[in-house]
Amino acid sequence: MKEKKTDKIYFSPLDQIAPFEFDENVVNVFDDMINRSVPFYGEIVRRQAQLAAHFYMNNTVIFDLGCSHGNFGIALASEMGQRDFRIKAIDNSEPMVIKYRDRLSKSGLSEKISVECSDIRDSDLKNASAVVMNLTLQFLPVADRSDFIKRIHEALIPGGIFLITEKIHHKDEFLDDLEQVFYYRFKKENGYSELEISQKREALENVLVPDTLEQHMARFEAAGFKNIAIWHKWFNFCSFICVK
Numbered sequence: 697m698k699e700k701k702t703d704k705i706y707f708s709p710l711d712q713i714a715p716f717e718f719d720e721n722v723v724n725v726f727d728d729m730i731n732r733s734v735p736f737y738g739e740i741v742r743r744q745a746q747l748a749a750h751f752y753m754n755n756t757v758i759f760d761l762g763c764s765h766g767n768f769g770i771a772l773a774s775e776m777g778q779r780d781f782r783i784k785a786i787d788n789s790e791p792m793v794i795k796y797r798d799r800l801s802k803s804g805l806s807e808k809i810s811v812e813c814s815d816i817r818d819s820d821l822k823n824a825s826a827v828v829m830n831l832t833l834q835f836l837p838v839a840d841r842s843d844f845i846k847r848i849h850e851a852l853i854p855g856g857i858f859l860i861t862e863k864i865h866h867k868d869e870f871l872d873d874l875e876q877v878f879y880y881r882f883k884k885e886n887g888y889s890e891l892e893i894s895q896k897r898e899a900l901e902n903v904l905v906p907d908t909l910e911q912h913m914a915r916f917e918a919a920g921f922k923n924i925a926i927w928h929k930w931f932n933f934c935s936f937i938c939v940k
C-alpha cells in the first residue's frame with residue numbers, strides 16, 4: 697500500500713528559518729501540505745479541470761504554470777477521457793518536475809503532457825485555449841506580475857480562458873486580520889501546531905507576497921480580459937476565471 701507522507705517540515709523548533717523553497721523535502725510531502733494549507737484545494741483543481749476540458753479546442757495547448765507535480769494535469773486527463781489534448785506544464789523546481797514526469801510515465805500520459813523545468817517568465821506561451829496558474833503568481837516579483845499577465849492574455853486564442861487561484865490579502869486591515877485568524881484556525885483544525893504555523897509563516901515572509909483582490913482585478917482588466925469573475929472564494933483564497 698502507498699504510504700501517505702505527512703508534512704512535518706516545521707514540526708520541531710528550528711534555530712534558523714530559511715526562506716521557503718520547493719525542494720525535495722517539500723515535494724515528498726506536497727499533497728499533504730497543500731491539502732492541509734489551501735482550503736478547497738481538491739475542489740478548485742477538479743472544477744478547473746472541468747472548465748479547461750470545456751474550453752479546450754483541438755490543436756491548441758493548455759498551459760499549467762507552476763504545475764508542481766501535476767495534480768491539475770492528472771485531473772484534466774481524467775476529465776478528457778478518450779479526447780485528445782496537449783498540456784504544456786512548467787515549473788522551475790527540479791524535484792517537482794522529476795516527480796511529475798514519473799507520474800506521467802506510470803500513467804501513460806507522457807505524450808499528452810510535456811513538463812518543462814524552467815522559470816515561467818522565460819517560457820514560450822502561445823496558441824493556448826486555457827492557461828492555469830494556481831498559487832504561483834504570488835511567488836513572482838511584484839514588479840513582473842502585470843507584464844506576465846499581459847503575456848498570458850496574448851498567448852490565449854479568442855474565447856480562451858485564464859484560470860488563476862491566489863492567496864490574497866484584504867485591503868482593509870481589520871478584515872485582513874480576521875481572514876488571517878480564520879486561516880490559522882483552518883490550519884490548526886488540519887493538525888498544524890502553533891509552532892508549525894508560525895515557523896512556516898516566517899519561511900514564507902517576502903517569498904510569498906499576496907496581492908489584494910482589487911489589484912488582481914485591475915491587472916486582469918489592464919491586460920485586456922473582457923469577462924472576469926470570481927468563481928470561488930474562501931477568506932484569503934480566491935479563484936478567478938478570465939475570458940479573452
Ligand code: GEK
Pocket residue numbers: 718730741761762763764765766767768786787788789792814815816817829830831832835836
Ligand atoms: C497545484 N499549481 O498543485 N517559474 C516556474 N515555477 C515557479 C516559479 C517560477 N518563477 N515560482 C514558483 N514556481 C500547483 C501548486 S505551488 C503553490 C503550485 C504552493 C513553482 C514552484 O516550484 C511550485 O511548484 C509552484 O510554483 C507553486 O495546483 O505550494 O503554495
